[in-house]
Amino acid sequence: MADLVLGADVGGTSTRVAVVDLDGHVLAVASGGPGNPNLVGVAGSAAEIRGAAERALAGLDGTVRGAVVGLAGGSVAAADPTFLPAALPAGLDAPAVLVSDLAVGFSSATPADEGCMIIAGTGAVAGRVVGDALHARRDGWGYLLGDRGSGFWLGRAAVRATLEVLDEGRPPTPLTAAVLAEAGAGGYLDLVQACYTHPPTWLARFAPLVSRHAEDDPVAGAIADAAADLLAATLATLDPRPGEPVVLGGSVLATPGPVRDRFAARVAPGLELLSAESGLVGATWIASRRLGRASAALHARLVATLGAASRR
Amino acid sequence: MADLVLGADVGGTSTRVAVVDLDGHVLAVASGGPGNPNLVGVAGSAAEIRGAAERALAGLDGTVRGAVVGLAGGSVAAADPTFLPAALPAGLDAPAVLVSDLAVGFSSATPADEGCMIIAGTGAVAGRVVGDALHARRDGWGYLLGDRGSGFWLGRAAVRATLEVLDEGRPPTPLTAAVLAEAGAGGYLDLVQACYTHPPTWLARFAPLVSRHAEDDPVAGAIADAAADLLAATLATLDPRPGEPVVLGGSVLATPGPVRDRFAARVAPGLELLSAESGLVGATWIASRRLGRASAALHARLVATLGAASRR
The missing domain is CATH 3.30.420.40 (ATPase, nucleotide binding domain)
Known part of the structure; x- marks a missing residue:
């Protein structure tokens, strides 16, 4: 029975889940539809994540020791105690954690413990990331109020x-x-x-x-x-x-x-x-680091495999 | 049978109609609900104007020789040939004309033939007015695109x-x-x-x-x-x-x-x-001027009476 790490990257376009081992080897990737709780609701988001996680885990022999769900628009989901239990398959031997898409994006590009992330897509938001946590956030106020430079x-x-x-x-x-x-x-x-x-x-x-x-x-x-x-x-x-x-x-x-x-x-x-890499890198990296597996080599392996997978 | 002049000031908050004689004496004022065709539709706008005009004309003995309808958001109404006939009571002895709220606002404050008007309320729009016509328009693009400084x-x-x-x-x-x-x-x-x-x-x-x-x-x-x-x-x-x-x-x-x-x-x-006065001044002034009654004294009388009426 291998030890597994699960990372989910949940956004307005798609929901993706990767499963890696403790050395950063990618075992499975699965994807689903839009999962941002601001777009599809908290229950809809949880269902998308769980579906993709079940597809990624199907046929894998092992035990999930760590799980990280990174999502934008997370505040509404974070406030709902039913969200995380509904978003992940039963029987994980791990406390799942919810992290900001800014933390996931930051850790997709670097194994550093602290720094800044700025996203300018349709909207614009920035933050200071320390470990898994977002210590400060700027803009991200949406089209009506902010998103300046987006x-x-x-x-x-x-x-x-x-x-x-x-x-x-x-x-x-x-x-x-x-x-x-x-x-x-x-x-x-x-x-x-x-x-x-x-x-x-x-x-x-x-x-x-x-x-x-x-x-x-x-x-x-x-x-x-x-x-x-x-x-x-x-x-x-x-x-x-x-x-x-x-x-x-x-x-x-x-x-x-x-x-x-x-x-x-x-x-x-x-x-x-x-430049940010796939959010799957950030989510699996954060989950691995929480298990004490942080190393530059592990991060580089995740970038090489999940970055390539997301570019396919 | 007196000769009458009708002016309508149509906006997003209310629809108002004044009837004056050829010397600028105010005979009647009536009002109705929101009449901006962008808010209530072309048919809804026409119905509001007609209702207020009928109330203003009720009991007046005379013949309407000139009628001016000033409205914001007029382009959609101006493009619809059914609008003006539906907006005014039958039997007016006058070709009614539709003018921009910028022309009405300009002529509310001055009898001058040419100048500029700038409005900053909830939105912002400006224009150069020559006679009854809007020769140039600036902004007025709405909250999503413009209304800069509004x-x-x-x-x-x-x-x-x-x-x-x-x-x-x-x-x-x-x-x-x-x-x-x-x-x-x-x-x-x-x-x-x-x-x-x-x-x-x-x-x-x-x-x-x-x-x-x-x-x-x-x-x-x-x-x-x-x-x-x-x-x-x-x-x-x-x-x-x-x-x-x-x-x-x-x-x-x-x-x-x-x-x-x-x-x-x-x-x-x-x-x-x-400063702009009541739009009723501008609409009745433009209608009077079209009948060859332009004078500074007539304008001053309209300001004194309709301006006061609108401030009551």
Whole structure:
């Protein structure tokens, strides 16, 4: 009977579970549908996680000694004592723990015990991670209140620039022409109506146009600058220290591009900027570390196997 | 049989109709419910206007020679040829005309033929008015895309400042304490949830707190500065000329206060800043002018009587 470690990465797009052994060898990976409790409810989230965990454990011979569930929008689930028992299969020989997606994202990229994580995808959120715990959180307030510098923010800025050009009768720029084409809009009213017809976060679809035109259109370049300013300001309030790892997650920051480049030029010197790997790495790493198995080699093995699995 | 002029002021809060004679004497005023076609539909808007017009005309002996309907959100109604015939009682001896609420607001404050109007209420919109026509429009894009410097914008900025203080564990300021009290929120999660539970424009309820604390709280003062910057920038794109009237409407700009004071200090010198009067003045004035009755005395009489009626 092998000792097993289970890690779950639960998000708005999918729910994924990995099972590894105590040396970081990957034994199984399974996935399910969206699991963010803010989207599917606490019971729906628990059911998705449990289903994926049961599929991952099916046919494995061993005993689960540690289990970590990392999820965004976790506060509502964390407040519900029925959540974790419902989210994991019966018979685990381990106290399961719930951790923030910021802690999971941080530990996906580094075995360090402390540092910062900043995510800019559709939304934007940052935090200081110490061990498994989130010691401080910034933004993550959603489209209506914050998410400053996020994909939503970039897309909205692109639409605003387009509306300004249309209002003032100025010639289109490469960005504003691309926005109209992407929206399938003929002009001002079409574009405004399209934005209010869809859910607000539909605006994030225009964010890639800012990156595409950041170097050939000063309007797009200025928007990328402003987003990088906002994201760097969010990170700065966490007082990252020289040499400390800062993990970058989400489509806007985790991949090379104009916003990431501008962000990197604006943060305090001496920070170690790392790209987030699969959340399965972070969740299984945290679970392994809780069992006293922390080592840089174990982390590297998880990155090599689960990172590759998630990129397949 | 007297010659009558009918003016309708149609908004998101109420629908009001005034009937005046050709010398600007007010014969009747009637009101109804919300009439903005974006809120109640084109048919609902027409029914509100017609109901108020019939109540205003009841018992009056005369013939309506001119009728003007001023409304916000008019583009959807303007595109519908059934709207105006349905909005006015049968038997008017006048071609009714639909004009922008910006034209009505401008003419409520001045008999001038040309100038600018900027409204900052829950939303924000500006335009250049020439005669009855709107020659240029700025912003008015709604909460999701624009309304920069509006009551919504001010309220959201106040909430953001409060969330920043809570995130960073800083001591509350007079503004942020007032925001939490107004929302009935105990902390971060309460406040965020309250904002997403209500319609987005609920955030405008926090705007008066910015004005209240603009002089005793630097956080509130900076927000008032930023709103004034945005509103002044919106106006500047209309190229107002020295000596030209600029009419200020909406709760944020039409009444004295920190945002209006800051705005006035930021606009180009030499502009004549005027506060909007009742939209009934503008609608009946435009209708009278279309009948060749334009005079400063007639305008002053409409302001004196309809302005007073709307302040009762």
